Amino acid sequence: MANPRQANVSDHDYDLPALENSFEEEGTVFDGLDSRMDEIQTALKRFDDLEKKLEGIENRMDGIGKATKENTENIVKLKERVEHLTLENKELREKCLESERYKRRWDLRLMGVPEKDNENTREVVLGILTRVVPMSVEKLRDTVDTIHRLGKRGAVNNNMPRAIIIQFAMRTVRDEVWRKSKEARVCKEMKIYFREDFSKEDRAARAKLWPMVEQARRSGKRAFLKEGYALIDGGKVVP
Structure with missing residues (x-):
């Protein structure tokens, strides 16, 4: 019975053009993989850079938060101080005005x-x-x-x-x-x-209060002008 293998065809004969094409295709695939790896490495580097930037932003935000807290505390203290000084100034002005009234x-x-x-x-x-x-x-x-x-x-x-x-x-x-x-x-x-x-302040107050005193008297009420205020039916009225 005759051998089905064709004559002059060796078991070790290969289709070289096919193999070359295959290698070329594999090379193209590897080149594509290398390109993708480069892209991935670049992306990872960008992510690392972004992470560092985010850490820097977080640190700055923490610093800003601490500074804001300190500033808020200082503002509260200054506000309390201003309120205290305002009250103290008002009391001193009243004392000076009363001293001037006494002298006058x-x-x-x-x-x-x-x-x-x-x-x-x-x-x-x-x-x-x-x-x-x-x-x-x-x-x-x-x-x-x-x-x-x-x-x-x-x-x-x-x-x-x-x-x-x-x-x-x-x-x-x-x-x-x-x-x-x-x-x-x-x-x-x-x-x-x-x-x-009268002092300048009391003269200004009396000028404002006098019309009220006149109106009260026309209404049959007891009304008088004092130093910086008026008395109408026993009640103290300030400008």
């Missing part, structure tokens, strides 16, 4: 006395005071401390004489002058009048 209770202002060149203001006022209260000039000299006009002459162009401030050494004499000046003949004859010496 010994004073009276005399309004409307004509000014003359080289006038002796003290003697002019003492002469007026002797007609307001039954007291000699000599005694008044001992009970009145200082007398002078307020401001500079001609500072206000209204032809009105400057007010005169009278500082008494005795409160009882001051109060008697204040009471009797309202009906004193000399005030009517000379068209002059006395005023209490």
